[in-house]
Amino acid sequence: MKALVGVAAAAVIAAVVGTSPVPGVGLVPIQQFEHAKHEGVGCTTCHANVAQGQVYPEPSFCAACHDGQMQPRVDWRPPTGPSRANLKFRHSVHPGVSSCDMCHVSGGTVQRAVISQCQACHGIEGEHMDAAVSDCSVCHVQPPAPPSHAFDWRGRHAVNAAAAPEQCATCHVRADCLDCHRQDAASPAGGYHGVDYLQRHPAASYNRETECSSCHNVSQFCQSCHRQAGLVSAGAIGAGYHDGNASFIAGHAQAARQNLESCVACHTERDCLRCHVSFNPHGPGFDPGAYAGKNQQVCTVCHTAVPNPD
Amino acid sequence: MRRSVVRAAAAVGGLLVLAAPLHAQGYHVRWNTWFQSVAYRGVQQDSILAASAVAVPGGGFETPDGFAVSCPAGATYCGFFRPGAEQRGMPVVSTIDASVWGLGIEGLKFHVKGRVGGDLEDGGFWPGVEPEVQLIEGYAEYVKRDVTVQAGRTTVFSRLGYLGLDGGQVSVRPLRGKLRLRAYGGWALAEGAVLPITSPELNPLGEFRPTQRELAFGGSVGWNLAAFEGRVLYRRDFDPGADLVSGERGAAEAAIRPGAGFTVAGGVEYDFLTGNWGTHDVMVRYRHPGGLADVTVGERRYRPYFPVWSIWGVFSPVGYNREYAAAAVYPMAGLVLRTEGYLFNYEDTEAQTPLGVFEDGGWNWSAGGTYSGVQNFVFDANYRAQFGPGASSQGFDGRVTYRRDLFAVTARGGRLERPLEYRFSDAEVWSYGLRVDVEPMPGIYLNAEAIRYDETRERPDAAQLDWDQTRFSVGATLVFGSSGSRWRGLHPAILRLPETRRSR
Numbered sequence: 037m038k039a040l041v042g043v044a045a046a047a048v049i050a051a052v053v054g055t056s057p058v059p060g061v062g063l064v065p066i067q068q069f070e071h072a073k074h075e076g077v078g079c080t081t082c083h084a085n086v087a088q089g090q091v092y093p094e095p096s097f098c099a100a101c102h103d104g105q106m107q108p109r110v111d112w113r114p115p116t117g118p119s120r121a122n123l124k125f126r127h128s129v130h131p132g133v134s135s136c137d138m139c140h141v142s143g144g145t146v147q148r149a150v151i152s153q154c155q156a157c158h159g160i161e162g163e164h165m166d167a168a169v170s171d172c173s174v175c176h177v178q179p180p181a182p183p184s185h186a187f188d189w190r191g192r193h194a195v196n197a198a199a200a201p202e203q204c205a206t207c208h209v210r211a212d213c214l215d216c217h218r219q220d221a222a223s224p225a226g227g228y229h230g231v232d233y234l235q236r237h238p239a240a241s242y243n244r245e246t247e248c249s250s251c252h253n254v255s256q257f258c259q260s261c262h263r264q265a266g267l268v269s270a271g272a273i274g275a276g277y278h279d280g281n282a283s284f285i286a287g288h289a290q291a292a293r294q295n296l297e298s299c300v301a302c303h304t305e306r307d308c309l310r311c312h313v314s315f316n317p318h319g320p321g322f323d324p325g326a327y328a329g330k331n332q333q334v335c336t337v338c339h340t341a342v343p344n345p346d
Numbered sequence: 347m348r349r350s351v352v353r354a355a356a357a358v359g360g361l362l363v364l365a366a367p368l369h370a371q372g373y374h375v376r377w378n379t380w381f382q383s384v385a386y387r388g389v390q391q392d393s394i395l396a397a398s399a400v401a402v403p404g405g406g407f408e409t410p411d412g413f414a415v416s417c418p419a420g421a422t423y424c425g426f427f428r429p430g431a432e433q434r435g436m437p438v439v440s441t442i443d444a445s446v447w448g449l450g451i452e453g454l455k456f457h458v459k460g461r462v463g464g465d466l467e468d469g470g471f472w473p474g475v476e477p478e479v480q481l482i483e484g485y486a487e488y489v490k491r492d493v494t495v496q497a498g499r500t501t502v503f504s505r506l507g508y509l510g511l512d513g514g515q516v517s518v519r520p521l522r523g524k525l526r527l528r529a530y531g532g533w534a535l536a537e538g539a540v541l542p543i544t545s546p547e548l549n550p551l552g553e554f555r556p557t558q559r560e561l562a563f564g565g566s567v568g569w570n571l572a573a574f575e576g577r578v579l580y581r582r583d584f585d586p587g588a589d590l591v592s593g594e595r596g597a598a599e600a601a602i603r604p605g606a607g608f609t610v611a612g613g614v615e616y617d618f619l620t621g622n623w624g625t626h627d628v629m630v631r632y633r634h635p636g637g638l639a640d641v642t643v644g645e646r647r648y649r650p651y652f653p654v655w656s657i658w659g660v661f662s663p664v665g666y667n668r669e670y671a672a673a674a675v676y677p678m679a680g681l682v683l684r685t686e687g688y689l690f691n692y693e694d695t696e697a698q699t700p701l702g703v704f705e706d707g708g709w710n711w712s713a714g715g716t717y718s719g720v721q722n723f724v725f726d727a728n729y730r731a732q733f734g735p736g737a738s739s740q741g742f743d744g745r746v747t748y749r750r751d752l753f754a755v756t757a758r759g760g761r762l763e764r765p766l767e768y769r770f771s772d773a774e775v776w777s778y779g780l781r782v783d784v785e786p787m788p789g790i791y792l793n794a795e796a797i798r799y800d801e802t803r804e805r806p807d808a809a810q811l812d813w814d815q816t817r818f819s820v821g822a823t824l825v826f827g828s829s830g831s832r833w834r835g836l837h838p839a840i841l842r843l844p845e846t847r848r849s850r
Contacts, residue, residue, distance in 0.1 A: 255549065
């Protein structure tokens with residue numbers, strides 16, 4: 037008896053709610069649309085305007101069935117505002133994809149686009165997010181630089197980039213690296229080095245702000261400019277560029293061993309060999325056996341008898 | 347004037363613009379062209395008879411017209427430098443970076459990055475623009491699941507340097523990418539250039555370089571886990587002309603992310619051929635999870651590397667050790683304050699002598715701030731000072747940028763003091779400039795800049811000179827592809843972020 041009363045009460049309440057003129061009362065909130073429950077409804081019944089960029093259906097489409105008579109009413113509104121994803125996919129430019137199933141069905145369930153299907157058509161066979169081997173920009177707009185890149189990042193990124201290149205590859209492709217790591221001879225001020233660097237580069241080089249040879253070939257880049265400016269050795273060692281220090285040649289060994297890459301920017305090998313065929317240039321860390329064991333060629337520039345590697 | 351350079355750049359770029367969409371399902375092209383006009387004033391070597399040199403009060407000699415001269419004991423002639431004539435370079439460089447795919451074979455892509463450049467002034471003053479046409483990369487890439495193969499002119503990025511190769515590389519990523527294997531080999535390009543070491547552009551004097559192109563081989567084994575990445579690398583260079591090994595190096599590196607905003611990263615290099623440890627580094631970084639601060643401390647040892655076919659390695663170049671720290675705080679919306687500094691000291695050269703006293707260490711410190719809290723404006727100011735063996739400098743600069751949608755104008759100014767190494771007592775440069783950036787339509791970026799430099803180089807003799815000039819530059823970048831510009835489609839709020847503007 038109690039059960040019958042309960043059923044009757046529920047039926048009355050349901051009838052009242054179902055015919056309620058007050059909007060929203062008794063609507064079932066929708067958190068996650070279940071495509072499986074709507075198997076009998078074709079895709080285009082709800083997603084009719086997808087080619088016009090309207091991915092989500094109008095709420096009125098739902099009400100065609102969920103009218104409170106055939107099916108319970110539902111409370112659903114399409115999300116508003118810009119997409120949270122950085123996809124730039126548009127259905128309208130994929131006319132060759134004739135069936136929704138081709139991209140949106142995997143394992144028998146309807147879901148967001150199956151990435152491997154996108155990649156298969158776009159000729160990208162690598163893993164998703166393996167940016168080193170694919171073009172992210174095919175499907176994604178690239179995001180702005182993250183906070184980690186906020187200040188002087190270009191000057192300090194080397195350790196991170198060397199130790200964890202996959203992190204860089206999340207956003208960057210190899211062409212981005214080559215924009216700086218292969219010098220662009222005509223890059224105007226404000227590139228990698230920033231404005232005024234032409235004026236500042238002697239001090240920056242001597243003070244090891246960066247190592248020039250990491251990106252520049254000193255023979256091609258530094259030496260050719262220094263030659264035009266009259267800043268290369270012209271043969272008169274001791275009376276030339278270092279005229280601010282009268283005894284430079286006599287005590288230059290310390291400066292040379294500290295900053296040999298700077299010497300090389302102006303001097304050729306023959307400049308140094310003019311004296312050093314007679315004066316021993318070898319210093320700390322020099323192991324003649326190591327050279328002699330694998331490549332004796334450079335030894336023969338000065339030595340007629342090559343050291344025994346043993 | 348080398349109009350041929352301009353014509354060649356326009357022809358190649360235009361061809362790509364027209365041809366790429368016709369034949370490939372997918373393509374992406376970035377074509378940028380820079381031009382600038384820069385003046386430089388160097389020095390000119392001269393000499394006089396020692397008998398003509400005039401002794402000056404306080405010691406030393408000079409020419410009758412007041413140039414300080416260097417007169418070696420017993421020499422017939424004394425040498426000196428006069429200020430050189432002003433030289434102007436007008437380099438123009440056009441770089442094209444293009445990828446095409448979807449040519450009928452899944453996973454196949456062609457990529458080319460090439461550059462056409464030259465100096466529009468006849469003097470050939472500007473460096474790095476010879477030869478006029480340079481192929482930076484040009485390879486075919488095939489990707490199949492966990493395997494990537496590249497063949498052609500490609501580049502290998504690693505701790506052991508940026509190696510250009512005419513050859514190929516293979517990378518394999520088994521265990522769902524947790525294990526990374528790479529092998530490469532081919533004819534090497536010279537370090538820091540896109541030319542082979544045998545190119546006359548790199549060796550105009552015909553010194554001790556290999557007579558044939560070096561062969562380079564190498565590989566790496568890496569682990570790529572959630573909180574740990576590690577890698578071991580090996581590279582061997584071979585000189586086929588001499589039939590000798592010309593380089594053999596290895597390296598190891600790792601990054602650990604223990605969580606809570608911390609990252610620890612570092613690595614080390616070893617030269618098997620000379621038996622020397624090379625560059626190593628380690629750093630610890632902390633980023634506040636709420637974005638309030640970013641702090642990095644680290645240590646780095648740098649030791650220059652020279653291939654054994656040159657004589658430079660036997661001169662025993664020593665390394666230097668640097669300790670550094672950097673911090674940035676974000677105290678309020680739109681404001682970042684930053685500072686950075688390092689100390690460095692060279693290792694013992696075992697060559698110190700009282701005949702020449704040289705510094706064996708130095709320091710660098712900088713501080714600055716950026717404020718973007720006022721609508722459409724960005725204010726930025728920086729100060730930097732550095733001191734070390736041979737040179738020092740200090741100076742400040744500032745800029746104000748006003749941006750409205752697709753247009754930006756930046757005014758800037760700065761002052762730099764830079765006593766030049768061994769030549770000038772003091773030199774001072776004031777600079778002030780204006781830059782305009784415009785994006786007239788999606789994927790097209792144009793800019794123009796003019797900077798005025800007022801420079802004074804002080805010396806107590808006639809070699810003192812003033813060197814003032816105005817530099818101009820213009821640039822154009824065209825980005826287009828089958829899927830649109832890389833920036834098209836971003837939310838307008840993101841496009842207004844200062845980071846976005848800078849990274850264009």
